[in-house]
Amino acid sequence: MRLNHLDLHVADVAATRDFLVHHFDFRHIETRGRDGLAILHDSAGLELVISHPSSKFGGADAGSVGANTYHIGFILPDKADVDRLYERLRAAEAELWEAPQAIRGGWMFYCMAPGRILIEVGWRPGH
Known part of the structure; x- marks a missing residue:
């Protein structure tokens, strides 16, 4: 499956x-x-x-509920790709948390897409 x-x-x-x-x-x-x-x-x-x-599934999204109950994650092939995407999003004035940093053995950052979708962007050795 x-x-x-x-x-x-x-x-x-x-x-x-x-x-x-x-x-x-x-x-x-x-x-x-x-x-x-x-x-x-x-x-x-x-x-x-x-x-x-x-409405048949409750009619809610993260914005109307006021909380994020999930996130989606993207893995990039190179650490520098993470930094480049962060800078591109920063230039576009996207809602970003901290700059990329070492987290759980990788290099990552978080941003919020329209619709209050939390996105994790990262790189990990060996991926």
Whole structure:
């Protein structure tokens, strides 16, 4: 069995979609409705769906709840790639925590994407 897709609920589908395409190299496959649901793919074959909160699943997203109950993580092939992405996000005035640093045997940082999606970006030796 393999993971088929992830669906993240956000208030602003277009802003979250554009952030992930621009900064995290996702490809925009399609958007259904008026920014109602966006389908993105990465180079490894992951399908990431960005959609509005659905009432049948409780109707909540991290912004409306006021808390993050999950995060998504990206691993980069080189430590310098982490630093470059951090600088690109900083220049774009993304919401960032501390600069990249040694954490749990790797080199990483955290940022917040539109829709209050917490993102971990890192490098680990041997990955």
